Amino acid sequence: MKEYLLPQDEFRVVFVIGKGGVGKTTTAASLAVALAEAGYKTLIVSLDPAHNLGDVLMEKLSDEPKEIMENLYASELDMEGMIKEYLEHLEKNLKNMYKYLTVINLEKYFEVLRYSPGIEEYATLEAIREILSEGNNWDVIVFDTPPTGLTLRVLALPRISLIWADKLIEIRRKILERRRAIAKIQGEQKFVVEGEEIKLPTEEEEDGVMRELKAYRGEIEFVYKTITNPKKTSVVAVMNPEMLPLYETKRAYESLRKFKIPFNLVVMNKVIKLEHEVPEIKVKIKAQKKVMEEVRKEFEGVDIVEVPMFQEEPRGIEWLKRVGGMIVGSS
């Protein structure tokens, strides 16, 4: 079995990425089934808003992990519901805080927040973080991801968020330092706003903003450290033997390398293998061969596994076991 798919340090996280329609979900599910069969307690999570993990496993899934077979649990995250829940929670929180702002119709504003750019990526990252923080419950966690574009942006987020958090902490520290300096010379500073006396925090421990910044930084750093640790995380790219998926996989490979996320395996899915020559698809077979050669050249040091095109769609546990065996290399 391939080492980068097995737990080494606490648990193993496998992200299955790829262009839409290449067979990500099937690959992810097969992988999970094969690992579960080998005795690893495996969780497979679908982050794709267009859920079809349930269709592949032929089970109805929800947010809560559901036992599919021995050692195998599956769940589908309801992104839309999560975003809604998240915003409702925030709205309640903010309303309490800004009582004097209730004249402005906050509800209307939050209605729009749901459609603000980036909110889906942040919600996805939040979901990944939550699952990783309980990672010790599992040996292997397999993420079935949305198509490449969104996934790459989500995987890039932790590093970007860390930069933001660091910068904001820096400014906040400067603010608190200056407040302390002034308080030392002038005594405690008090401000009166509409008859209410306000004291602003000067110490890092008593400043809610600083505490929240540090907590956030800690959470993001945990995700960042997990997904950049080759002992914990592997990315598996799924593609078809065609030029467009190859280009996309190449781009994904490069961006992941930039973000230092380990990329270990290319699954070449739906490879047409014929026992007899069929003249009608001769050109297609030739093009496929060319892509295969290209892939071997482009992804040096990355494992490449071929999964043939089957006569029927691989659905259900028996099929997944068979495909999974091909991917993990046990059969």
Added chain:
Amino acid sequence: MEPIKNFLRGFFGYFKQSSTEYIEFELRELENVFALILMASFIGIPSPPTTLVLRLMPHMVKEIKVMQQRAVDLDDVFAEVAGMFDID
């Protein structure tokens, strides 16, 4: 004796006050920048992670109240800056 004492207190008080004038100005500007970054998306500046901003905002209420009051009290920004740099 009392008037002299008062005078001295006022005299040294002035020095004490002016000694932190620049730091106070810097602090105000830093506070403005911090708040501005958090609410940057309102004015079209690329902003920090939405999650982070939404988590920080509730803790910023007091500070924003003080800043609002400051804006109400402030009547001549240029005079303040000119005063700081001793421009008469």
